[in-house]
Amino acid sequence: MAPAPIFEQPNVAEPFNNHRDGLALEATSDDIDQVNILKSAMKVKQGTATQEEKDIYEKSQFDAEKDKAQFRQYEDACDRVKNFYREQHEKQTVAYNLKARNNFRFKTRAEMTIWEAIEKLNTLIDESDPDTSLSQIEHLLQSAEAIRRDGKPRWMQVVGLIHDLGKLLFFFDAQGQWDVVGDTFPVGCAFDEKIIYPGTFKNNPDSNDPIYSTKYGIYTPGCGIDNVMLSWGHDEYLYHLCKDQSNLPEEALAMIRYHSFYPWHNQEAYMWMMNEKDVKMLEAVRAFNPYDLYSKSDEVPKVEVLRPYYEELLDEAFFDHENGIRGRDRKLRW
Numbered sequence: 360m361a362p363a364p365i366f367e368q369p370n371v372a373e374p375f376n377n378h379r380d381g382l383a384l385e386a387t388s389d390d391i392d393q394v395n396i397l398k399s400a401m402k403v404k405q406g407t408a409t410q411e412e413k414d415i416y417e418k419s420q421f422d423a424e425k426d427k428a429q430f431r432q433y434e435d436a437c438d439r440v441k442n443f444y445r446e447q448h449e450k451q452t453v454a455y456n457l458k459a460r461n462n463f464r465f466k467t468r469a470e471m472t473i474w475e476a477i478e479k480l481n482t483l484i485d486e487s488d489p490d491t492s493l494s495q496i497e498h499l500l501q502s503a504e505a506i507r508r509d510g511k512p513r514w515m516q517v518v519g520l521i522h523d524l525g526k527l528l529f530f531f532d533a534q535g536q537w538d539v540v541g542d543t544f545p546v547g548c549a550f551d552e553k554i555i556y557p558g559t560f561k562n563n564p565d566s567n568d569p570i571y572s573t574k575y576g577i578y579t580p581g582c583g584i585d586n587v588m589l590s591w592g593h594d595e596y597l598y599h600l601c602k603d604q605s606n607l608p609e610e611a612l613a614m615i616r617y618h619s620f621y622p623w624h625n626q627e628a629y630m631w632m633m634n635e636k637d638v639k640m641l642e643a644v645r646a647f648n649p650y651d652l653y654s655k656s657d658e659v660p661k662v663e664v665l666r667p668y669y670e671e672l673l674d675e676a677f678f679d680h681e682n683g684i685r686g687r688d689r690k691l692r693w
């Protein structure tokens with residue numbers, strides 16, 4: 360018997376980002392003009408990115424082969440990283456994930472602009488990351504700048520700038536860092552050996568569950584990654600915020616939602632979950648990954664010099680067409 364749906368089941372028959380089109384339908388003609396200007400500014404067509412500037416799939420400036428040996432060396436990582444993952448792998452259960460999602464849905468934790476969020480995040484030191492000694496704001500700007508340097512679309516530069524803002528969760532409802540940062544993995548089915556430190560799942564209660572410990576668990580092959588419950592953290596949190604409150608195309612939303620799902624986009628685990636849409640989304644997530652990872656060695660960006668440029672991008676990506684508020688000024692619900 361198929362298990363009952365236990366978490367958000369997006370209606371895959373509806374066009375993605377239908378929330379935007381829904382708004383446009385109820386709007387006045389002035390609003391519709393504004394939405395159209397905005398859509399063309401973002402080069403968004405039916406919620407999907409068009410090919411503009413340099414193709415997002417065109418090779419990045421980074422030499423992935425050379426850089427690979429430099430980053431994500433978990434075997435050599437310090438105890439801080441190893442302890443982080445031991446705790447995370449023990450505590451990310453189906454039960455916890457249901458609770459976290461439920462809690463998320465019925466609450467607004469803060470109202471802040473994107474730049475306020477960037478500044479607030481800056482005090483966090485990510486315990487899961489073996490590679491960066493830079494602050495969060497520097498990491499975000501480095502990623503964005505690398506995407507910009509390669510001539511990628513403006514919406515993708517925005518993804519670089521915001522992709523880790525979900526780590527703000529740490530200052531709200533989190534139980535620690537284990538439910539905020541680190542790589543993600545599905546819960547509700549067997550933990551794959553390709554997840555880093557796979558041995559640390561043995562104390563996760565779901566490892567002994569008769570259903571969750573089977574290969575497919577509560578899922579069916581081809582169910583689509585959007586229908587899978589990935590361990591709760593900064594990706595999922597920011598994805599929901601952007602889906603509801605931004606004008607970003609679906610490729611951007613996938614980059615945000617799956618950027619930490621290394622077992623999938625980097626190790627080819629869980630391929631059996633994919634549906635047709637995921638083939639395209641995997642390409643997008645992979646196109647983004649080098650900018651997240653390899654930009655960590657670039658020079659330190661000058662925040663105040665770069666800010667005006669990125670505020671213009673935010674104006675487009677977060678333009679509030681209901682109330683006519685510039686994206687940079689918009690107080691988002693966090």
Ligand SMILES: O[C@H]1[C@H](O)[C@@H](O)[C@H](O)[C@@H](O)[C@H]1O
Binds near residue numbers: 488621
């Ligand atoms: O340590 C890092 C960090 O927390 C990143 O923000 C996350 O996206 C990565 O997947 C993780 O390995």
Ligand SMILES: [Fe+2]
Binds near residue numbers: 522523593618619
């Ligand atoms: Fe991240």
Ligand SMILES: [Fe+2]
Binds near residue numbers: 498522523651
């Ligand atoms: Fe990142």
